[in-house]
Amino acid sequence: xxxxxxxxxxQALFAxxxxxxxxxxxxxxxxxxxxxxxxxxxxxxxxxxISKKLDNALTNFSTALPxxxxxxxxxxxxxxxxxxxxxxxxxxxxxxxLSSTIEGVEISKLSDKPETSLGSIAKASKDPFAALNQASxxxxxxxxxxxxxxxxxxxxxxxxxxxxxxQVIQPRVWIEVGDFAEVTFIDQSIxxxxxxxxxxxxxxxxxxxxxxISYYRLQNEGKNTIEVSNIETDILKDAKFTSVNISLSGDxxxxxxxxxxxxxxxxxxxFGVYLLNGKTHVDNHTNVDHTIPHADSNExxxxxxxxxxxxxxxxxxxxxxxxxxxxxxxxxxxxLLSEDAIVNTKPQLEIWADDVKCSHGCxxxxxxxxxxxxxxxxxxxxxxxxxxLLYAFAGEVLEKIEEESFHNHVVNLIQERLGSKx
Amino acid sequence: xxxxxxLHASIEGNEILRGINLxxxxxxxxxxxxxxxxxxxxLASVLAGREEYxxxxxxxxxxxxxxxxxxxxxxxxxxxxxxxxxxxxIPGVSSTNFLRTALNQVREYRGQEPLDAVKFxxxxxxxxxxxxxxxxxxxxxxNEGFSGGEKKRNEIFQMAMLEPVLSILDETDSGLDIDxxxxxxNGVNKLKSDKxxxxxxxxxxRLLDYIVPDxxxxxxxxxxxxxxxxxxxxxxxxxGYDWIKEEVDSxxxx
Numbered sequence: 202x203x204x205x206x207x208x209x210x211x212q213a214l215f216a217x218x219x220x221x222x223x224x225x226x227x228x229x230x231x232x233x234x235x236x237x238x239x240x241x242x243x244x245x246x247x248x249x250x251i252s253k254k255l256d257n258a259l260t261n262f263s264t265a266l267p268x269x270x271x272x273x274x275x276x277x278x279x280x281x282x283x284x285x286x287x288x289x290x291x292x293x294x295x296x297x298x299l300s301s302t303i304e305g306v307e308i309s310k311l312s313d314k315p316e317t318s319l320g321s322i323a324k325a326s327k328d329p330f331a332a333l334n335q336a337s338x339x340x341x342x343x344x345x346x347x348x349x350x351x352x353x354x355x356x357x358x359x360x361x362x363x364x365x366x367x368q369v370i371q372p373r374v375w376i377e378v379g380d381f382a383e384v385t386f387i388d389q390s391i392x393x394x395x396x397x398x399x400x401x402x403x404x405x406x407x408x409x410x411x412x413x414i415s416y417y418r419l420q421n422e423g424k425n426t427i428e429v430s431n432i433e434t435d436i437l438k439d440a441k442f443t444s445v446n447i448s449l450s451g452d453x454x455x456x457x458x459x460x461x462x463x464x465x466x467x468x469x470x471x472f473g474v475y476l477l478n479g480k481t482h483v484d485n486h487t488n489v490d491h492t493i494p495h496a497d498s499n500e501x502x503x504x505x506x507x508x509x510x511x512x513x514x515x516x517x518x519x520x521x522x523x524x525x526x527x528x529x530x531x532x533x534x535x536x537l538l539s540e541d542a543i544v545n546t547k548p549q550l551e552i553w554a555d556d557v558k559c560s561h562g563c564x565x566x567x568x569x570x571x572x573x574x575x576x577x578x579x580x581x582x583x584x585x586x587x588x589x590l591l592y593a594f595a596g597e598v599l600e601k602i603e604e605e606s607f608h609n610h611v612v613n614l615i616q617e618r619l620g621s622k623x
Numbered sequence: 624x625x626x627x628x629x630l631h632a633s634i635e636g637n638e639i640l641r642g643i644n645l646x647x648x649x650x651x652x653x654x655x656x657x658x659x660x661x662x663x664x665x666l667a668s669v670l671a672g673r674e675e676y677x678x679x680x681x682x683x684x685x686x687x688x689x690x691x692x693x694x695x696x697x698x699x700x701x702x703x704x705x706x707x708x709x710x711x712x713i714p715g716v717s718s719t720n721f722l723r724t725a726l727n728q729v730r731e732y733r734g735q736e737p738l739d740a741v742k743f744x745x746x747x748x749x750x751x752x753x754x755x756x757x758x759x760x761x762x763x764x765x766n767e768g769f770s771g772g773e774k775k776r777n778e779i780f781q782m783a784m785l786e787p788v789l790s791i792l793d794e795t796d797s798g799l800d801i802d803x804x805x806x807x808x809n810g811v812n813k814l815k816s817d818k819x820x821x822x823x824x825x826x827x828x829r830l831l832d833y834i835v836p837d838x839x840x841x842x843x844x845x846x847x848x849x850x851x852x853x854x855x856x857x858x859x860x861x862x863g864y865d866w867i868k869e870e871v872d873s874x875x876x877x
Contacts, residue, residue: 570674575711576721578671579781580699580729589724593715593764 213263214337214369221312225319229335232325239329246455248513248545249484254427254453258397263367264339265398267294270361275299278359278391282606285355285387288342292362293372293402295342305350311341317375322405323433328457331431334371334403341373348379348409355385355604362400362422363393372402380409386416387607392423397452399427406434406442410464413441417607420448420456421614424479431457436496438464445602446473447611448483449618459488462496462524472601473502476618477510477542484513491524491554498528503598504535505591506542514546516561522553531561536568536594588619624649624820625690625789630681631845632669639665641845642681647789650817654831654856655824657842658864663824664708666842667793670822671705672698685789699725700732702788706778706795713765718777719747721765722784729785750783754810772803779810790814791822796830808833828860843871 211233218226239246241253255262270291279287286301288308295310302308311317325332346352362370378384390400400422408414414434422428428451436442444458460469475483489498504512514533535544548561568590576586595615602608630643639662647653657663669676670683672695683690690698713721727737738746751758756776766774775795782790792811796804811834815821823834831839831853839856841849843864848871849855859867 569711572711572713574673574695575707575713576725577695578699578705578707579721579725580696580732580785581721581725582696582728583694585724585728586696589716589721590713593713596715 210262211333211337214333217264218337219312219339221315222319226336229320229325229332229337233329233332233336236326236329236332245328245486248511249453249455249482251427251429251453251455255399258425258427258452259368259399261366261368263369265292265363265365265367265370267291268363268365270296270299272299274361275359278361278389279357280606280610282609283357284606285357287357287359288344290342290358290360290372292365292370293338293360294340303352303356305347306352306356307343307345307347309343311343311373311375314343314375317343319373319375319405322407322435322461323403323431323459327459328431330401330429331403331457334373334401334431338371338373338403341375344374344376346376346378346382346384349381350379351382352384355387355607357387357389360390361393362390362398362426364396364398368398370398370400372400374402374404376405377407378409378412378414381411382409383413384415385604386414387604388416388418390420390422392426395423395425397425397427400430402428402430404430404432406432408434408436408440408442410437411439412437415443415445415603417602417604418444418446419611420446420454420483421450424450424452424481426451427453429455429457431459433459433461435461435463436467436469439466440464441468441470443470443601444472445598446485448473448475448477448485449614451481451483453482455484455486457486457488459490460498461490461492462498463492465493465495467496469496469498470601471498471500471502472598474595474598474615475502475504475506475512476595476615477505477512478507478618480509482511482513484515486513486515486517488517489519489529491518491520491527491529493523494525494527496524496527498530500531501598501601502533503595504533504544505538505595506535506544507538509539509541511543512545514544514563515549516547517549518551518559518561520550520552520554520557520559524554525556527554527557527559529557529559533563534594535563535565536591537565538568584620588616591619592616624686626684628682630666630669630683631679632665632676633679634665634676638679639676639845640669643845643847645840645847647820647822649820651838652815652821652823652834652836654836654839654853655822655842656826656828656839656856656859658868659826661842662845663826663842664793667705667708667791667822667824670698670791671695671703696728697732699785699787700729704782704785704787704790706775706782706790706792708793708795708797710766710774710778712767712769714767716765718761718763718765722747722781726784746784750780753783753813754780755806756780771798772800775799775807776803776810779807783810783814787819789820789822791824793824794826795823796825796827804830804833828856831856841867843867
């Protein structure tokens with residue numbers, strides 16, 4: 202059996218790549234071959250040994266084929282109270298016949314949009330997995346929200362995934378949002394089987410001037426799902442982009458989230474909760490690039506780790522020399538519920554401008570025993586008291602989700618996991 | 624109602640309580656006084672079930688039940704209430720939600736129906752008036768950003784909501800100005816009945832002008848070394864604790 206350190210493992214993926222996006226694929230492949238799969242000592246993947254994980258867990262490193270999804274599967278995947286439009290995917294392939302048409306929004310398969318400048322936002326040179334996707338994705342989706350349109354109903358990107366002849370799924374999403382437009386996306390994947398597969402996802406978001414984009418994401422897949430995602434956005438003048446990422450399950454998950462603040466008075470928000478148990482490993486690598494003056498970024502990630510789970514947080518804030526009057530805030534707090542749980546947290550600030558406000562902080566601790574006793578002394582049983590405290594801890598992030606039905610859905614999932622309802 | 628016999632308790636191997644004996648009957652108010660470090664707060668904590676303390680000897684019977692066998696929440700459900708010396712700030716937990724969950728768990732234990740939102744709110748309104756607490760405070764996170772006086776008032780409000788049989792006030796008066804002290808004491812006095820009892824742990828006699836005790840006990844080095852009526856508190860106010868320390872320490876050396 203070949204291993205990932207031998208690059209011929211990937212030849213099957215390259216060989217099966219479609220003909221379209223020829224030069225983009227070629228540069229992706231070249232970039233991938235230059236970078237290689239991250240070695241154990243690669244700084245960016247130091248705490249997340251994805252190569253070893255893929256080696257051990259996957260037997261068939263070729264594309265998992267699309268499959269048929271039934272309307273009832275779609276219906277049962279929708280959470281209570283959801284009133285929005287749904288775009289359905291099977292192993293990364295867009296299924297228009299099961300998806301909504303959304304008035305005023307252009308939606309196509311990427312293969313029907315060969316002029317799309319894939320890789321211009323999430324650059325292949327920055328991450329080997331982005332490069333691998335760029336070289337060998339099968340198809341994906343193109344979403345364009347026109348100028349000045351306010352899309353009131355949220356758009357749910359609903360992906361069904363499973364091993365299907367192959368084990369590699371490479372979704373590719375291109376979103377462009379016109380000037381002054383507003384839109385909310387919810388990104389959710391459903392595992393249809395417990396067998397191992399690898400999702401290597403790239404989402405590029407090109408926001409217009411004064412646009413307002415929310416991108417909410419729920420990661421609650423099967424216990425054997427391995428996932429790497431690269432989500433990257435360009436934020437122009439007066440625009441706002443908010444990401445809320447909720448990770449609840451999976452085998453090994455690595456999220457690379459990059460916000461490029463390219464226009465003044467722009468705002469980038471990155472929020473996340475990881476509530477993990479078993480042996481789940483979730484790594485959030487975020488990167489915000491302040492390139493111009495007068496832009497703000499806010500970041501808050503909270504982790505609750507039980508059993509032998511592991512959380513990794515790496516928050517990079519880059520403030521370029523021109524980016525005076527930057528406000529950049531970052532916070533990562535963790536509660537460990539077991540002696541075997543591990544968190545590695547690392548703020549990484551690189552500041553070249555001299556008139557900025559930047560702050561960062563991280564904490565790793567246990568549940569506050571004094572608070573627990575206080576609640577119990579009022580008659581709350583231990584489980585409820587713990588649940589209430591942990592829920593309150595995560596709540597600061599959850600309240601950033603402005604879409605009500607999704608907020609309630611996430612709250613329910615989290616309360617269920619914490620073993621209590623309030 | 625409460626019978627404490629030869630209670631010994633220690634924390635991290637240091638013995639703090641060294642043989643407490645105390646009988647409290649329904650309708651009574653007992654004041655526990657004593658110099659700093661005498662074990663007053665430890666006694667309150669042990670009764671409420673704080674787990675850092677290890678009871679090494681003795682027994683506590685509360686309404687016929689072995690209190691020391693019960694988890695803290697079950698003591699609360701049986702009717703023991705501790706007003707904390709330092710109420711804990713808990714960001715993100717709404718006072719109202721928390722109290723409703725707590726009250727309904729207590730009611731369930733006592734075999735009562737849970738209160739629905741409407742009944743809960745009307746009960747809250749009634750008790751808020753009793754302890755003169757502002758609705759605004761209760762719409763915030765539990766104790767978060769409250770002043771010292773507001774925290775103590777919130778303790779008495781929770782006490783009013785949970786309707787305990789035995790209330791233990793751990794230095795509820797410390798740090799309060801006269802107005803706040805009057806409000807808190809009024810609340811406690813209104814909640815008293817011939818079926819309930821109160822243990823007031825305090826360093827100062829001042830509180831006892833407002834909450835008048837039937838008995839005053841002086842705790843020193845983990846034992847009750849003197850008991851009397853409210854006049855004993857006034858004597859302590861006048862003369863301090865030194866004379867009692869001397870009495871006890873000289874008796875010990877003889």
